[in-house]
Amino acid sequence: MNSQNLYDDPARLFEAFTNGNPNIPKPEFVSVTHVKRKAEHYAKEIFSCQRTLTHILERHEATIIKRWSKRSAEQRRKVLLQVLPGIPSTHRPDFQAMRKERSGKAARQVQLRDSWLLPSLNIEDLTKPKILPLFLRSRACNPPGVFVNADFNAVHFGTVANAIKVPYLSGYTMLLAGQNNEAVYGRLISWDEDPDAFDMMAKGTGMQPGEGLVVMEIQQRKMQFLLQCAQTILQDLPLQDIDVPKQPILKEIELGGRNSEWPTLTMEVVEAPYREPGGLDVSRLQTFVNARKNLAEDHIWFLREDPSYFHDTVLDWGEHRQERLLTAEGRTHPILRHDLFWERVLSNVIVEAYGDVIAWHGLSKELEILVEARAHCLNDIQPGHELPKNFARAHSHFSHYVGQVTKGALGKWKVGMVASPPLREHFVRAPQDPTNTKIQVTSKSNSHLERDYLLWLMERINMDDQVFLCGLENICDELEREIRSTPANRERVSPWIANLLSDLSLLAELKRQIELANPGPAMVEIVDEDEKMEYFAEKTKLLSRLFRLLTKPMGLASAALPLSKFDYPSHKRQNQGTVAKMQQAENALDAFWSKIDDHCAKEGGSSLHQLLEGVLMDRSLQRTNDWQQPEPQKVTTKTSNSVQDATTGLSALSFNTNIEEPVIPPQYGHARQKTKTRGQARESPPADVATENAVTAADDMGQKFTVSKRGLKVITTLFHTSSEEAEAPPGEIAWSDFLSTMASVGFSVKKLDGSAWLFAPAEADLFRRSIIFHEPHPESKMSFTVARRYGRRLERAYGWSRESFERA
Incomplete structure (x- = not known):
């Protein structure tokens, strides 16, 4: 006798579910005997x-x-x-099948089943x-x-x-x-x-x-x-x-x-x-997350310390806003003619920088919880078996945290990709609705979907359903392969987009790695969505508070424009004129940040960095000393080591210190040698925080690295100090030379997607931490200005100076 219970008949049950949407594909119902x-x-x-x-x-x-x-x-x-x-002839034949079948719309008549079923067979x-x-x-x-x-x-x-x-x-x-x-x-x-x-x-x-x-x-x-x-x-x-x-x-x-x-x-x-699928490698996750967190911290300090870095960052963000797009009639956005545009750009730069460091700090802390939970039940984790509950909960929260941070990165991509200068010609902006600030962007034509694979891949990331369908990790993998295999495509990816692609692929890799711990495709999770959202909201209270504080009107444009005030000739031979100009730029930058710090103190009750206590380790800013006429030199003979060995500050003269200190952020003003001028010094950070951050020069005074002749050229550029009598600043560094030099002093070197490279200590205790550098893009040559910034990061991270290296 046939059952009258709807749930006993899958075909009838499916029809009931799809009454409201007849387009849902109907599965093939099979019998027990068939299976x-x-x-x-x-x-x-x-x-x-x-x-x-x-x-x-x-x-x-x-x-x-x-x-x-x-x-x-x-x-x-x-x-x-x-x-x-x-x-199939190409990597990811399923992507090619999707394009041929018009983004899955012809999936009812699939002719390339093997491309979808066996994408690894190519x-x-x-x-x-x-x-x-x-x-x-x-x-x-x-x-x-x-x-x-x-x-x-x-x-x-x-x-x-x-x-x-x-x-x-x-x-x-x-x-x-x-x-x-x-x-x-x-x-x-x-x-x-x-x-x-x-x-x-x-x-x-x-x-x-x-x-x-x-x-x-x-x-x-x-x-x-x-x-x-x-x-x-x-x-x-x-x-x-x-x-x-x-x-x-x-x-x-x-x-x-x-x-x-x-x-x-x-x-x-x-x-x-x-390969054989690996298990969850938590040390690998920690290497990625902590290196990226340190990069976020360095970004903030360069924005506060280096006028040229601040200038370039603001311009870069300004070029990747959708107001830059023209309408179909070729008209510019009306806001470009007003300071309000730069007000938005500057606010964006500040909010993203501080939001970034909070997000990656939070990921680092969630990962610590995951590692601890895993350590307590390591013997109970068996392939094909349910995860222990405490570990499963930590796993679920970390995975959700990664997903939320990924949403933020995807949001930046959706705004910036279409406005990127090399790709801007493919998109148009709808005339601006005066009643709101939302900008509508469309492609000029769909013809590129068949002939422009790079743009097709980039547009997948713009659409949430396509990210879910294709998998972010798969899109990033294919984008990286397309950029690397086609030199012309490298020119179409701006440095801003390359950096963001690095973040997206890193987050996608975290997601892929964390999924390795799952026993299999699950229908339910141990932590429901509401609980995960509540947990995330609790963990990101600081981020929400910071966003509310920094998105209030601050009059940033008046403090930053014209951007030419941040012209910073640190790359030139130093004399009285260049030093004066560098000091003017540093003063302008200090005044800009003073405005933000005053706003935070007034609106939030404490300084910006006091809000971030426990998240961002404070540092002493380095500033250019007043010019002093050098003493005449009696000995003019030069040797191969004639370059003055000194601190690797962003400006080229001597500075107040080269040691990172846990201090209250100073009152940014006109003082040349920065000291602790606001409040009392806080207690030293916990040992684990200190370990994750800077290593003082005193720790490594006896450490010497031997490098090749070419490596020494790289080192002298990274840690170069100019003076009036010194030779002209060094030229560019080939990126390959930088990689070889880093490898020769004990780093393992790995290319991530986009422009990021991960440098991890080959020996666990050698440097205490890993570091990420971005390859100059599109040309793989490091300018003198960028080289000195990288040298500054190495000094702060490991306590290195020119004296730490010698010729082989």
Whole structure:
């Protein structure tokens, strides 16, 4: 007898849900018998291929690597085409399929299913010498359950776009993770017979049967592909001969040989689908987050200390506002003719700088909570099992915090990308509605969607639904690849956009890393959305207070315009005239910040940096001393070390101090040598804060680094001090020389996406902290001005000076 209960009939239930929206795609409803039959078939194929592949690799892995590495890219391509005719040619073939199918609108008639289902099977990636050997080893040496989460996440794009139809079976949960033989892999458990069955699916330790079938199909197709690749490469050998002795397991370095290029985050992302999925690496997360937090702190202090940095930052933000766009008739925005435009720009610069440091400080603190929770239950975290509750809660809050910070970065992208000078010609602004300040922007034409891949990718980030559909980490990965592979595209990315892309990709990588801790795709979370929002609001009270305070009218334009008052000739040979001009610029900058500090004291009851106590470590600003005529020099003979070794201040003369001090922010005025002039000195910060921040020069007085002749040139530029009798300031530094020098003194160097590079101490206790520098863009050459800023950061972070280095 047919049940009258609507919930017993999935087809009727689905129709009831979609009465209000008939466009929702209808799933394929399948029977228990169908699912069991398919699962048994896939399991048998997966484990059979794995056994054969393992037998081959145990005896012939070295031969495969040797033969594959010796073949040209074209020869590898022919092997791949022989094994899988029609294999896509490019990385991320699912993105290409999306473009061809008009952003998923033609998903009902998908003709490129393999591009969506198996995006990792493509010629561009697999022809790299290292990728196929990695792929073979990881799938042969690990049970298929290890890859369930990674394989399902890889087709999120295709399933959400409805390019991959996911069958639906109600009343059952499929088990994959932790099921290590073909008899149980993909088995079904009934909700009626096992009271925990539904909860297992809801929490991610089990799967919806249709999703499980998709994963099993992916794994069966991959195992068949890999087995055929191995057989094709070794087609002249007796692969079934059991008398061939097993060979020692090769080390990781032997799989791909040495790479002369610097390691990159992009390559890690490219290799991830072909490796065994790693667990949550909290030390990696801490390296990223703390380095980015330190960068945010340095940005604030450069805005307060360096007039030229302040000037350039304000101009950059001004160029990336939508008021810069023309209307379709070629008209400019009326606000550009008024100081109100610069009032908005200056407010934006200040709010974003301080909001940034609070956000990354908060992320750092949430990560500390996560690390502590994980340490207490490390032995209870098992693959395929539910996370311990305390760790799951910390995990959920950290993930939510990352998501909220990402929303802020996406908001900046939506405003700035369309206004970016290299891309501005593709967009127009609607005539301004005088009743509100909102600006409407549209593309001039949609023709670029087919021919301009870079712009198409950038526009995905502008749309929330596309970010969800494609995955922010996938878009950033593909953007980075497109920029690096096409030199002309590098010119189309402004430094402001490159910096922001670095942030977006870093946040996306944090999200990807944190998801590695999940047992599988979960339907529910241990912390509901309301609780997460309440927790986040509590943790960001300071941010909300700061925003309200700094968005009140302050008359910033009157204090900053004209911007020419911040002309700061620190790059020129120093004499009485240049010193006077530098002091004038420093005075103007001090007066600007005094206006903000006075506003905060009046409106908020305390100075800006007093509000940030515990978040931002105070520093003594360095200012240019009055000019003094140098004494005549009796000895004129110069040596290779004739450059005066002194403090690496932003101005080129001697300064009051080169040691970071925890002090109340000084009264910014005309005093040349800054001291503690407002309030009493606060107590020293806790040991952990001091460790995360500056290392005083006294700590490293005995430390000496030996560098090459070229490295010494880099060092003397980074820590250069000019005087009237000194030679003209050094020229540009090649970015490659800077990387080599940093590596030679003990840093591991990694290219992140966008313009960011991460420099982490190769030895844990060597420098105590990592640091991020942005590569000059679009030219990979560091100007003297930028080099000295980087030298200043190195001095503050590690206590280094020119005296810390010597020629090899």
